């Protein structure tokens with residue numbers, strides 16, 4: 001039986017040092033390996049001249065630098081969004097999205113293949129749960145996006161002519177959102193390990209405040225995140241301000257009801273002294289009425305919070321429609337009346353099925 005190689009991207013820097021030391025090589029080489037991969041984007045052991053050949057040989061035999069291959073790719077016509085379908089080792093497919101809006105480069109990554117949460121309007125929820133991703137599979141998505149950005153940088157002739165030094169990579173990919181396929185807090189250990197690797201100052205060095213984790217309301221995960229010293233941003237997908245309406249859109253609300261969710265959110269804000277983002281998918285005639293806007297205003301009043309209003313991305317198995325711009329603005333004005341900051345997100349990448357799970361479903 002062929003034993004699959006371990007992924008480099010599963011290792012923290014300390015673990016890599018320990019591994020290299022256990023092979024009787026200096027930890028200095030571990031630091032070099034880390035830098036070659038995460039700072040220079042090198043993807044082959046043979047392309048690391050400062051690493052001893054004997055160590056490269058051992059790595060070649062035991063540790064994989066491979067990234068999941070792209071099996072489908074779609075670019076939005078507005079040029080802002082690129083979506084990739086990546087094939088995992090067991091044949092499962094996950095989605096990773098590169099977004100370039102208003103000078104911000106963001107990777108939207110998946111935490112699971114499929115999802116067990118079953119939100120009725122979500123293509124990933126409609127496909128069901130397959131498995132958790134490993135930390136390496138989560139980090140590898142970011143490295144895939146990093147590779148895309150490096151390649152577009154190399155391919156841009158005008159950038160080459162004006163550049164006097166290598167591009168500063170962290171000025172390129174600065175934001176990560178865990179809003180792709182899956183519920184990140186349902187895969188807590190792997191996600192947090194990936195977050196720690198991505199935050200490593202000698203590696204990807206993504207600032208904690210530039211990493212946003214979106215949950216549908218997994219209360220034990222919110223409480224655990226509140227208790228741990230990992231200052232990433234938290235977004236809670238709310239979608240409804242009453243228990244009955246929320247449970248109809250988000251079935252896990254039956255397990256973790258709205259009242260208990262709000263208690264967990266208040267606990268998080270108190271413990272972390274950081275605001276929570278609340279995501280609200282606007283569905284025409286369903287949760288975009290003035291009554292709903294007042295209900296959410298009352299629910300969140302006084303909490304350190306921001307509401308992100310996102311018109312629905314239509315999916316094949318849900319017949320809801322997105323809220324129009326005027327109604328979204330009126331909803332927002334009501335929230336403002338309650339002192340709640342909010343944004344209305346533009347729907348981007350509709351032509352490439354940018355909502356999570358839509359490209360995977362189409363394939």
Ligand code: SF4
Pocket residue numbers: 115116117118119122123124125126180181182183215216356
């Ligand atoms: S919206 Fe998120 S939590 Fe809900 S089913 Fe889709 S991927 Fe899962």
